[in-house]
Amino acid sequence: MPVITARTTGPDETRALGAALADLVRPGDVVVLAGDLGAGKTTFTQGLGAALGVAERITSPTFTIAQEHRGRVRLHHLDVYRLENLREATDVGLDEMLDDEAVVVIEWGDRILPVLPTDLLEMRFRFVDGGDDDRAVDVRPVGFHWIARSAALERALARWCEAA
Amino acid sequence: MLLLAIESSTGQVGCAVGGHEGVLASAHTSRGRRHAECLAPQIEFVCRQAQVELTDLGAVAVDVGPGLFTGLRVGIATAKALAQALAIPVIAIPSLDLLAFPARFSHRLIAAVIDARRGEIFYAFYRHVPGGVQRVSEPTLGSPDDLGSELLAAREEVLLVGDGALRYQGALPESSRIEVVEQGLANPSARTLALLAHARALREEWVQPWDVNPMYLRKPDAAIGWATRDGAAG
Structure with missing residues (x-):
């Protein structure tokens, strides 16, 4: 499966990277965000x-777990970091959000793949040497x-992918 | 006895005030899935229309699902809070029972079907009995295909009600024995809840607010692997 590696040098660029995907995502899409705390x-998601x-x-929905935002497309922003079991993802209404004609962005979503659709975009944020x-x-x-x-x-x- | 009925297990949210005279006032909203925003103003409205003070209520009735998690949370939390504050009991009734009841005049097998989202449905079968319906199968979480197999196996005429039946009508077997109610019975109604709950209130079939729980028909559970999180210092 093809993996595209993008590189950013700060929060503004990470936001711009998010904005660049806005024309690509459609209602019903799932974007899974993986990577350590503070990785972006x-x-x-702000971008x-x-x-x-x-x-x-x-803001990070670590404590609210799910937050709904209204734009020209609705956005469900989840953070499953505090959940212990897959069932808790169902309890917060995951299935309803995934079937809601909204874009669903899930922080730490790589941990709950068994309850996610088989179609999704995975983005893994890594710290790298440098700044x-x-x-x-x-x-x-x-x-x-x-x-x-x-x-x-x-x-x-x-823009963010130099030839290696 | 006067009671307040709260129903929020599908995309619709509603409430009703009723008693021995039947339903006195009711309100339902099915636009935009705004259960939390709609419910409290609805309760205030129906009480005013029915000229009932909250302190006149003898019980709170609530639909405990199965249904949408977000909706059920709002309805059940509101019912429990009101009952606790007013020191009155709660009458808990499953969503599928409420959905099937208005179809009680049919002598066909009745299937109540609620959309569980992402290609799944909650369903149960009912039969006409004097004065109402009786559930003849356990509430089930399954696919439209699962329901289709059961419909074919039933080898009799079946009437289907509910938003799940409407959404997946095209996925059900084509047969002259199978009919989906197109209009009017897509969602459980707070009016039905008030009627059914009043009959139970007369028999004192109620529970304390802290004993009320949503009926979640859930998939098998598994722990989330959190080596990263638990290994982190903080």
């Missing part, structure tokens, strides 16, 4: 949300609907 998952027309400030704010983001389209968009995804992310 919420910052990325994506703003570009989707969300006016309010997007404190330098990050590498491995972007992996999973499932037919996302793999079909691989070329568009590469174009959208080209």
